[in-house]
Amino acid sequence: MKELKQLLIMMAMVIVGITAMSMAPSSVHAATDNSLAAVQKKGTLVLATSPDYPPYEFQVNQKGKSKIVGMDVSIAKKIAKDIHVKLVIKSMTFDSLLVALETGKADMVLGGMNPTPSRRQSVDFSDIYYMGGQDFLINKADASKYPNQKSLANQKIGAQTGTLQYNLAKKYIPGVTIKGMDKGTDLVLALKTHKLEAVGMEKPTAEAYAKNDSSVIAIHSSYKLDKNSTGSAIAFRKGSDSLVAAANKSIREIKKDDLINKVYLNQAGKYLKVNTANTSMGHYWKYFAEGVEYTLIIAAVSGIIGVLLGVILALMRLANNKLLKGIAVGYIEFVRGTPLMVQVLFVYFGVGVIINLPALVSGIIAVSLNSGAYIAEIIRGGIDSVSKGQDEAAKSLGLSKTDIMRSVILPQALKNIWPALGNEFISLIKESSIVSIIGVTDLIYQLNIVRADTYRGVMPVFVAMVLYFILTFGLTRILNHFEGRMQHDS
Template identity: 40%
Template sequence: MKRKFTAWMTLFMVVVLSFGSIVHAEGEKKTVILGTSADYAPYEFHKTIDGVDTIVGFDIDIAKEIAKDLGAELIIKDTSFDALLPELTSGRVDFVISGMNPTEERRKSIDFSEPYYAAEQSVVVRKEDALKFNTLESLEGARIGVQKSSIQESIAKTIPKANVVSLDKIPDLLLQLESERVDVVLAEYPIAKTNMDEATMAITDAKPTAENDSYAIGVRKGNEELLSSINATLERLKENNQIQKFVDEASDLAAGRTTENLNTFEFFWKYRDYYAKGIQFTLLISALGVFFGFILGLIIALMRMSGVKILKFLATAYIEIIRGTPMLVQLFIIHYSLAAFDIKFSPIQSGILTLSINSAAYLAEIFRAGIQGVDRGQLEAARSLGMTRGKAMRHIILPQALKGVLPAIGNEFVVIIKESSIVSFIGVYDIMYQAQILRGSTFAPLNPLLVAAMIYFILTFVLSKLLGVWERKLSASDNR
């Protein structure tokens, strides 16, 4: 038992160190990491260029100029908009450009460059409501959709009696508008013009304004050297009128995108390479999460059933804390909060660690129930024959316990595959991440999600059938 435990832990360390070595190897290059939320055309968005998914936009063009002046290679990290500040403050990115307003609240946690662009706000409605919401006064009491943590959210909260709906992605907001879950969507004019379906939506004459509608680049507090370099680059670009040129080029590039009328299966086949890449990451994270969760769960179960009070207390506390908190919160704590103590995991490492820790708490209780379900007399009989407690547990109790709780274990494995989708929040290129990319780049609100759901169903269905075969094989001896 000890030898196997050592082998498992050695394998775990090999995997962790291999991931760490990759990160370290990347860190040896002179690089600068940009954090952005690439769903905001023409600022930053995904587009397939020469068969390769590429993040483009005028914010990205500015970031490339900053990297060039720094003499560094630009690495782009795409994540959700409301995760940009944690990414920056935790040191996972060096600066953020994502149509971000330098509000006073944000200035408390990060520093901003000089403004580089001023935005014009707009109100998007369904075409039949264009006259109904054509003034700011008409928005009173309306259901207003805005992007989470944006300047539009601040504007919407000043409108009397407004019901504000905040979401991460612009395509999600437009889908809410199309399905009549909100009455209007507040967005910048170029964003609205690029993303909306002009056949069913319109921009009204209402013109929302904000005290601070300019955009700036965010850097960590105290990083004066980088901030000075960014300001110098922005000054050079403004003097040459280069930023407006970037805006025009990005707008033309975004306007070149068209809505495709494909059914779900045609959509999957056309964009199968995206989903194939997502499946690889989902299977990797799920498999390692299940493997280490199984080992850790068994250890926790044995600790809770041991006669050592401190071990029992620690195991019980672990189970209650993990089961009593959302997995998404656990993921953010591991990925962002630990960085404050200079403990930094890559997104893949954070995903595997979170799934393992979370799954272990549930599997520990499943294992405990299985072990307690075995007649205690068998352990006593084994001890009376001269077997040690560890050997009796390994050869007699655990095989019967695992056999009895196999359906529950299989169910937990299925849950892990589905719950692995949360790693898309921290930038892992899993199935859900690829689906969100396609939603923004193809204007298809539902097909990317339907394909993702279909893939998750196939993965979990196949796993359930394989576990069923294994369960029947283990039960064959009971029928003789």
């Protein structure tokens, strides 16, 4: 018990230490302010964005190739060009963008982001580069029922979690019930299936949806907005004064030449037409194929590592050494007691403060560490299920403990735990979808991109469901085959 307490205290100290390290660079950075020089030295300007928000940022499928485009991307390209570096784009969910900035995963964030007072406490913002305004998206059939913002009182309204639209609706619409979701595509699907009466969006995004989907329309809001916090601005890490100044110089040139209205929005509109010219799922087969590929890679690698880790942890838990047993118990209970999503975020952003791990590697590590804890308990249960007489008989033959475990106990335990182990492998395929929150292009990530590109809410979901079923059903048949062979051999 003492060892377990000590282990938990050590874990807490590690977490606190990593948190302190993630915060410390901000103050140092503020004092030295080498942000622009650092970007120019490495030769890349890393942009974090959530490409599901047309016309600000979205993905286009052009001749079978995918790329992130939009008004914000055009602005980022100009800034990168002006400071003579290459633009690198990292894709992730909207609510992870500022975390990526604070932990050094990105140099700046563009995502139709509003510089609210609460956000200004943790990051720096550029000058406002665009005042899009606020709209509501409603079903066309409800146009007479909800002609304006006032008519939305006491209704269910959706908005992206953590956005200005969420807070504005909560503050200014009487009796409203706010439903927050991570993806705009999820909100639109909820609207079209009548789970919501309206969705709060930036005006250009609402108009883009209305223009490309005849079943919805945009209505204007009547919010009394503060221009200093409701326009779109670029977010930077706290203390990045020189980088912010460079961005502001580019923004002034963009405003002077009116590039957003004359060039960038027109370019975004052309890309939107490319996406909506052919919205068949066959046109996006490469997206789904890539999603399946990454899903299988994550599940396969995580499964192998999880088994190896599970065996080690199971043996540690069954050992007579109290320290080893305490470490195994502490690890298993900690991992099983925290959500996989939190673990993925911690590995990518928390551990990323010390080691800058790619999103795919971070996702595999997190899923592997999580799976290892559950597999350890499955293996421990299998070992305990083997009759004690088997151990005694092996000892009477003069076998060592290692030989007994390797040649007698584990083979029999494997037969007992195979169904449970198979269920864990199947769960890995489905649970690996959580890595999409850090931008890994698995099946769920690609599903959301296709929904954003095509403005079709249900069909991409159906295709993903079928693909997941094919993967899990195929794996089930393979596992059943090997289970039958093991039973036959016994």
